[in-house]
Amino acid sequence: MNRVKKRRINPVRRAFAACLGNERTQFIAIPLFSILLSLLAASIVFLALGKNPLIAFQSLLQGSGILPKLSYAAKKSQLTDFVSMLNALTPMVFAALAVAVAFKTGLFNIGVSGQMLVAGFIASITVGYSDLPMAAALPLAIVVGIVCGALYGALIGWLKHRFNINEVVTSIMLNYIVQYVISYFI
Template identity: 55%
Template sequence: MNKFSSRVRSALSGLLVPSISIALTLIVASVIVLLLGKNPIEVFLGFLRGSGLVFKPRYAGGQGILTDFFSYLSILTPMIFASLGVMMGMRAGLFNIGVAGQMLLPGFLASVLIGYSDLPSYLAWPIIIIIGLVAGGAMGALIGFLKHRFNIHEVVTSIMLNYIISYVTAFFINTYYADPVTRNSRPVSEASRLLIPGQAGGARFDLPVGLVVALLVIFVMRFLLDRTTVGFRINAVGLNKDCARYAGINVGNNVVLAMAMSGMLAGLAGVTYYLGFANNMVPKELVSLGYDSIAVAVLGNVAPVGCLFASILVTIFQKGSVYMSSNVGVPKDIASVIIGILLMFSASGLYIEETLQRLRRRSRSKQDAKTDPDKAEEERA
């Protein structure tokens, strides 16, 4: 009983600091919005409405809150995968800044090989997922291998690979797969999209298949990192390479393994983004989601479940920003500003925690001072 209540308390105190960070972010964001001469409540409602979490005043024909909500979920899915990818690298002490590239290559391959074929969904989906895992994993493993074998910093290799992938895929898109009108790649086939179309209450929507996989992967990652020898090794390598080596853990193998897993997760983010949300590719463009996921992973305290909640939160701002800006009139870039502020406050988590402790101590010592005379008397008696 006591154990349980202390566990609840520790879980609550774990939530306290992030809640304070979020509250501070909303306050600062409100001030900025006020300075722009707009109503902050309208802005925040705009974000929520755009994400399908609050009813809009009116909907176009065939649309409804579910349309927005499921569209929100289909961009949430790659965000979860991408942030898990960044988290995985960080656990092993590696900074995978190349998630965007590791999304694009698998996305491109899956589009070209499956998206432009006429395979039925039940065949296309598993193959797409496998392509995501294999292509992303291979890129990650390459980065890890270069780090381990030649001591080339993973930030350098992953940024370089980002450029290489983005230009190479752009060449192929422009040459073979471009849509004559938009100059983007042709949209992938309906069947290959990781979506199940549905309809309810007169609104059409698409259920993202990837989300189910994402939720599953979160718990697999959590188990892997907290409860298996594989996770134990990776954590030890990430926290102290020297000690890990001394204890007989093969540091190089674990660096490659962690980067490969990071790449696999990025690959899943890629296929769920390019064949589940965007459904086509813009030549030479790396999606900003790949970079935003770094902030999300940090915000999520570099833990699987944390990444889930951070993704949910950050995606509201990103997904909702278009609707918000067209209806409230605040530029949609405010979303990036808010995410930046959020990241800053969440990076100050330790400071917030210390401040809380200091405040608590102070109030306690004040109380002690008040009760002290009584105590002294008690002791005398």
């Protein structure tokens, strides 16, 4: 007679599955768990380096303008730090969105850096050589940048479709070409 063995489920695993079982709780729990896990991993690295993780995280939040610093220079404030952080963060957010669009279609876009270089270079040339007022030049730069970045990505997609060339290899090779061509002109 065959007996079916009852599996004992680990209580931690059961609690974790119960917490993440609902779609509504997954929406909140998975990002929070990811953040906590990354903070734990960073804390381990800081401790291995002999640094206090709490002071490191405090410095990170102060440098980003989220927490106030103890003292500010004459023209620098917490708002200035926050705006500087947003200024540096915006291109990275748009690059992440570009990668997300490619992932949604099942492709791997490693050519984002090349797309950003082409878009920024062509947009700056377009606006730099035009006599448009600032109110018209900024939207033009954005539109030209989007179109040039999309055309660069479309070139990689066309090479994949037409010649069945791996998009990762094509992206990496074209990134180097774009980088050197733009550095020649700069």
